[in-house]
Amino acid sequence: MWKVKYGAGTEDPHLFSTNNFLGRQIFEFDPNAGTPEKRAQVEDARQNFYRNRYKVKPCSDHIWRLQMLRENNFKQTIPQVKVEDGEEITFQKADAAMRRSMNFWSALQSPHGHWPAENAGVMFYIPPLVFCMYISGTIDTVFNEHHKREMLWYMYCHQNEDGGWGLHIEGPSMMMCTVLNYLAMRILGEGPDGGLDNACARARKWILDNGGAMGSGSWGKTWMAILGVYEWDGCNPMPPEFWFYPSVVPLHPSKMFCHCRLTFMPMSYLYGRKFVGAITPLIQQFREEIYNEPYKNIKWSKMRHVCAKADNYYPHGSVQRLLWDIVYYIGESVINTWPFN
Template identity: 50%
Template sequence: MWKLKLSEGSDPWLKSVNNHVGRQFWEFDPQLGTPEERAQVENYQNEFTKNRFQMKHSSDLLMRFQFARENPCEMKLPVAKVKREEEITVEVVDNTLRRTLRFFSTLQTEDGFWPGDYGGPMFLLPGLVICLYVTGALNTILHYQHRQEMRRYLYNHQNVDGGWGLHIEGSSKMFCTVLSYVTLRLLGEEMDGGDGSMEKARKWILDHGGATLIPSWGKLWLSVLGVYEWSGNNPLLPELWLLPYLFPAHPGSLFLHYLQIL
């Protein structure tokens, strides 16, 4: 079962100026949890997959389940159910605020921060996987359970039409659709795997002109992977980084504009 590790760092190569405060990562422990708890976790995963088109975000259910086990908090105060035009008393407001404080206190870590899923951009994970693959460290750094959950994550955020958006609620774009498809293949997914999801993704790419229509940032990643010629990339003079950041041609400004038009 997965366990969220908080504000820890045992790797001698991993340094932090604040003693890892605020750091969070998931670690897989096959011996963790009772059979009932593991079944509950599997149920959360299945429910999210089943309802992924109605609820795009994971709602941090696995984290909340873990915190409820480690830091239980009894909600003995009554739930306020106020009907329309009913007078709201001071007691109702007080009980509601107390329940709210108790609830959020169970989600707070010992060093004060609230962890949560960074469930937004769909263009970050592919870069990590491609880098690990080209350096030959993919299976060393990412164990089977990590690769399995990464595949689940990508499938859960695939749109109905077969593509992927720039973020988990975005409409399908060539940029993230190509990178997500490539990432799934690198993570061990078969060409026709995913109960038809891979075929749908491939069809979306072909129907919209093919992978060569991916934007420049995507072409760069494909070139790093060795499946796209470097000559197909638009060159960028390194001296442009010396310009003031507010200059329209500064790479940083171009990057922000690039994200806006995707």
């Protein structure tokens, strides 16, 4: 059973903290934790969430709340307050409702004084982590069977009815997140037609029915190129040389929104190196599964401006396309020629 652990990290030589890991919490798997009744309660909560996943998308930290309320021996002693339509809200009822909520939330407060909560919702966080572990050859070292099972469970729970995944757990299916999660499921051990309720087969059908993986957005194409299931020639340029320009330049990358800036900086380095992980038999299978035509026949340079309708929130204008083409055909040639290289 998974349990929350607070202040974890002191035993890890690779982690450090200036406040003794105050406020840090992780989930650890303990096969011997809890009684059979408690484990059954947790499993029932998991299955209930899966059955209702299309109606209620957030998990509400339900398993963590079960643990905290159980450890604190929580019992709600204040009766529930009900106010009918048109009824006057009295001070006594408002006071009782407030005290009832304070009683509940105080039982959920961690020993460190904070309230832990899931920091998730975006559906392109887990796949890149899985890709990095796979490329570096450490996936079975870093992730045990319980980690892999929970990551797969998270993907199952947030897969949309049509087989795809959205940008976030509430979003409609889009190519980038569907491709990334499909590849992550396959790397984590699911077969082409595996997964709970045919998760992989449904995801692949959505990908192919919507034009294939080349319709992914720029970040998706970058991660696929790094993994080896897409070619760098099919990506719009991200020259690392842009970062060498003086910061006074109007379009300097450092002026981008922080989340974009911190993403494009390492991506531009990998783009400059044209880094590609090892082409394993599994990667070769991916190349055959996510495209509607043979991988070797795809004209990658023509894929730069291809974007699936579901991903194309803000279509590129002709001027923007022209700028990309200038950098791609002219800028790249100059940068890769002596003495600029």
